[in-house]
Each structure stands twice: as structure tokens, then as C-alpha cells.
Amino acid sequence: MAKLSLKIITPSRNMFDGEADMVVMRTISGDVGILHGHQPMVTILDYGILSIKIDGEEKKAAVLGGFAEINSEGMSILTDAAEWDAEIDVVRAKQAKERAEARLKNAQSNIDLKRAELALKRALVRLDLGEK
Amino acid sequence: MASMRDIKRRIKSVNSTQQITKAMNLVASSKLNRAKARFNDTKPYFDATRNVITNVVKGSKGVSSVFMQERNEAKKSLFIVIAGDRGLCGGYNSNVCKKALEILSSKENSIVITVGNKARDFFKHKNVEVVKAFKDISEKPTYSDAFILGNEAIKLYEKGEVDEVYFVYTEFITTLTSEPKAIKLLPLDPKDFEDEKPHSSTLTIYEPDEEAVLNYVIPKYINTVIFGGMVESAVCELSSRMTAMDSATENATEMIDNLNLVYNRVRQGAITQEITEIVSGSNALE
Missing domain, CATH: 1.20.5.440 (ATP synthase delta/epsilon subunit, C-terminal domain)
Structure with missing residues (x-):
């Protein structure tokens, strides 16, 4: 299955830049799962847990607001603050x-x-x- | 001609000044490296935010947000000026303040928010109302500083207390050159984004809708611009301090050389005079 290129960027660092199978994020209108080839979309994120599935493994991060953009090149999540589960x-x-x-x-x-x-x-x- | 003791004292004082400028140069250059790294770290976030705004503005023709409507009469303008807390950095502080003043004087009624003691003092002296002055953040700005500042500006704009917001900071070109720059933050001009090409199609969905996204993203964008400007200004402050201190150290070396020359000449003159005196004294005895 084709992979989704994903970037997670906060003001102070580039948190993630790579490929993922699936991204599940909490938007202000509910949880949304994104796969490769999703329609272009811009959405506002709520405070919540972001989970990324890469080759059967799951990575989790706390994302505190921000927004996500999906276009033909991939997906970027821009947030004021985000932490991997291990960093909390x-x-x-x-x-x-x-x-x-x-x-x-x-x-x-x-x-x-x-x-x-x-x-x-x-x-x-x-x-x-x-x-x- | 100055006496030998005077010259000696002067050499000593120039020497100790040189030691200070040398130390400041070293401190500035090591801080500069760190500031540059931070500057590079903030760039992707800034670029990505700008990209989203471009896409939304271009992809959603006709949708407008409070932050984009030009107000009929711009009665009151707000200026956000980023300068440093301390001097001894060449023309850094005064250049950025002058740039702000240049635009400010063409407006009827203006207020300023300053970052750095130097900017605050400058505008107080010019009798411009300073609504808020931040200090101790210019050298190492954090996103939360920018967030507080940005929200302050957005609040004033939303309440209608100001009709436009300008942001004045220093743009980093090379270590030796930097230039003060002023940009209009609010209302956001869609024309600013016209020459950038969007990579999203008109099929983009906006959750929950375009207006909500714009109203959410624009304040974020403004905070990002302010943060980026603060980080960039910090790089400029350090680089101009480094350059200024480097040339001060060089000037001190030159001054010490000249003073040494004068000192030796005076010393030689004194010895010659003494010999002449002894010789003429002994001649008189014969």
C-alpha cells in the first residue's frame, strides 16, 4: 500500500518527517483517519492524541491544538505544542x-x-x- | 606634549577597553551560532503556515475574514517594534527604530508595542504612546513570548482600538549586513499571496468551513510571523554586536600602536634632553 508522507512541525522543531501508513488525529469535529491519497483538506485540530501507524507499529503523540493540511504532496500537521508519549x-x-x-x-x-x-x-x- | 605618565595611563585604559570588547565579541559570536540554529529551526513552521494561508486565501475566493477586511478609515495604527535591550551593537537598535518612525510619522495616530528597552526609550523620547513594552526577551525569544505579544495585538485589532498593525523587525541578510524591514500584519492583504503558487486544488475541503479555518489560521500566522521576526532580529542583534565589537577591538589595537609610538618618541626625547643637560653641565664645569 502506498504511504502517506507526513510532517509534524512545531515552532521550535521538526518533530516528524517521514512516511506513515495511517494517521488518526483529533479535529474539532471529531477523530479523522487519513490514508494515502486523501482529498486535499485543511482542518483545525483539537487537543488530543495523534496516532501514526507505520509498518504495523503505532506511534503516539499529544498534540495541543493547531491545524493539519493535506494536499497532493502529503500531509503536514502544524501545532503550537506536541510531545511524543515518551517525552511527557x-x-x-x-x-x-x-x-x-x-x-x-x-x-x-x-x-x-x-x-x-x-x-x-x-x-x-x-x-x-x-x-x- | 603629554607626559610619559599620561600616555602610559592612556595605553592601559585603552588596553582594558580592548579586553572588554574582545570578550563581548567572543560571547556574541558563540551566542550567534546558537541563535542561527534556532532561526533555522523556526523556518519550516513559518513556511508551512504561510503555505496553508496562501492555499486557503487563493483556494477560497470570496471568503473573507475579519482579519482581511480593509477598514474604511485607518484612524489608529499599531506598530510592533523589535529591538534589543542593550546597546554596543552598532546601528542595530537605532536603524530599526528609525525605520518604524519613518512609517509612523506618515500616520495620524499611532501607538507602539516594543520589544527591548532600547525601542521603548526611543519611542518614549519621541512622545509616542507605548502601550506595552517587553524586555528581557529579545535575545532569546520563545514562541510563548510571541504568542502573548501577538494576542495582544490581535485583541486590540478585534476590539477596533487600532485599524491596522505594522510589524517592524530586522531582516538577516549576511552576518555583516542586515536591514530593518516593516510589514503590514493586519488587515491581511490577499494580494501579498498572489505571486505564490498554490499546490492545492479548488477541491480542498475545509473542516468545519473556510471562514472558521481562516479565522483560526490567521492569528496563528501572525504569531508565527512575530516569532520568526523576533528570532531573526535576535540573530541580527548578535551579528551586529559581533561586527561592532570586532571593529572596536581592531580600533583599540591601532590606537595602542599609535600611543606606543608617541610614548617611545617622548621617552627618547626625554633621554636626549637629559644627556644634553649632563653634557652641557659637565662642559660648564671645565
């Missing part, structure tokens, strides 16, 4: 989760609430992947 600092994510939960309880304003919610979401994605 579980202790830190746990602390972040507790902090965010505490903030949610005593949030003063709407902005605080939103910020804490996002932080909690990020922490949960990281924990979800990191503890596997």
Missing part, C-alpha cells in the same frame, strides 16, 4: 491538572475559568497518553 512529564502534568482543578473551583472571572479549563484539558491529554 507525567508528574508535571499531574501537578498542572491539580492546579487547574483548584483554579476552576475558585475562578473569579470568565477569563480565569476559560484559562483553567484549557489548562485542565491540556493536562488531561498529556496524562491520558503519558500513563499508558
Whole structure:
């Protein structure tokens, strides 16, 4: 089966540049799986786990927002922050989760609430992947 | 003519200045290498984001976003100026500030957001309102710094407090040359993307729809431009500091050489005079 060329780019590094059999990502309208030869598409990503299948093996990463573009040349995922499962600092994510939960309880304003919610979401994605 | 002691003191002071400039040169050049590596790392993200924008803008004719609509009257402009915290780097700081001032003076009403103490001081001195000044980030900018700055600018634009946003930074050409550059960030001009060819067809699907994608991607793009500009400016600051310190060290060497020459001449003169005095003294005794 033909492979899909995939690039994952964050502002500070080129995280992945290679070929994959299948990519499953979390977009804001649900999980989407991409194979080689997909129709051109631009989509917004949600906080979630990205999984890449290469030769029967599965690689997982936490992707925190961003967007994905698929065109005739392949697929690029552009995100503000992404980490491979092995890179996740579980202790830190746990602390972040507790902090965010505490903030949610005593949030003063709407902005605080939103910020804490996002932080909690990020922490949960990281924990979800990191503890596997 | 200055006395021997004065010249000696002067040589000593030039020498210690030279030691400082030499050290600064070395520090700048090692930092420059790191900054260059960072600059190269940020390039792919920037290029890819720009590509997506180009595709969306060209592929979705007629779709417009708040960020692309030209406002009838540009009453108030926001300038984001990237300079350094410290001096001793040739014309780096003043060049970029002057460039910003050049465009700023053609506008009726402007406010600025500055990065670096030098830019803040410059605009305060010129009586331009500085809404926000960032410091301690110019040498090693991170994406989150750019994110904060970008969001600030986008917020002002969305609220209608400013009608256009300019971004002034320094473009890196070679280690010896860099040039201040100003670009218009908002409203985004679709014409900017016209000469780039898209590689996607009109069949592209946008999830959830074109407008949502544009409204999501454009702020990201702006943050990326700001981040890229900050990283590039950091490279320029270090390279111009390195060049400035290199020529300062060279000038100091030349100065020490000249002073040594003068010192020796004065010393010789003093010896000659002493001998003449002794000879004439002994002559008088005979």
C-alpha cells in the first residue's frame, strides 16, 4: 500500500518527517483517519492524541491544538505544542491538572475559568497518553 | 606634549577597553551560532503556515475574514517594534527604530508595542504612546513570548482600538549586513499571496468551513510571523554586536600602536634632553 508522507512541525522543531501508513488525529469535529491519497483538506485540530501507524507499529503523540493540511504532496500537521508519549512529564502534568482543578473551583472571572479549563484539558491529554 | 605618565595611563585604559570588547565579541559570536540554529529551526513552521494561508486565501475566493477586511478609515495604527535591550551593537537598535518612525510619522495616530528597552526609550523620547513594552526577551525569544505579544495585538485589532498593525523587525541578510524591514500584519492583504503558487486544488475541503479555518489560521500566522521576526532580529542583534565589537577591538589595537609610538618618541626625547643637560653641565664645569 502506498504511504502517506507526513510532517509534524512545531515552532521550535521538526518533530516528524517521514512516511506513515495511517494517521488518526483529533479535529474539532471529531477523530479523522487519513490514508494515502486523501482529498486535499485543511482542518483545525483539537487537543488530543495523534496516532501514526507505520509498518504495523503505532506511534503516539499529544498534540495541543493547531491545524493539519493535506494536499497532493502529503500531509503536514502544524501545532503550537506536541510531545511524543515518551517525552511527557507525567508528574508535571499531574501537578498542572491539580492546579487547574483548584483554579476552576475558585475562578473569579470568565477569563480565569476559560484559562483553567484549557489548562485542565491540556493536562488531561498529556496524562491520558503519558500513563499508558 | 603629554607626559610619559599620561600616555602610559592612556595605553592601559585603552588596553582594558580592548579586553572588554574582545570578550563581548567572543560571547556574541558563540551566542550567534546558537541563535542561527534556532532561526533555522523556526523556518519550516513559518513556511508551512504561510503555505496553508496562501492555499486557503487563493483556494477560497470570496471568503473573507475579519482579519482581511480593509477598514474604511485607518484612524489608529499599531506598530510592533523589535529591538534589543542593550546597546554596543552598532546601528542595530537605532536603524530599526528609525525605520518604524519613518512609517509612523506618515500616520495620524499611532501607538507602539516594543520589544527591548532600547525601542521603548526611543519611542518614549519621541512622545509616542507605548502601550506595552517587553524586555528581557529579545535575545532569546520563545514562541510563548510571541504568542502573548501577538494576542495582544490581535485583541486590540478585534476590539477596533487600532485599524491596522505594522510589524517592524530586522531582516538577516549576511552576518555583516542586515536591514530593518516593516510589514503590514493586519488587515491581511490577499494580494501579498498572489505571486505564490498554490499546490492545492479548488477541491480542498475545509473542516468545519473556510471562514472558521481562516479565522483560526490567521492569528496563528501572525504569531508565527512575530516569532520568526523576533528570532531573526535576535540573530541580527548578535551579528551586529559581533561586527561592532570586532571593529572596536581592531580600533583599540591601532590606537595602542599609535600611543606606543608617541610614548617611545617622548621617552627618547626625554633621554636626549637629559644627556644634553649632563653634557652641557659637565662642559660648564671645565
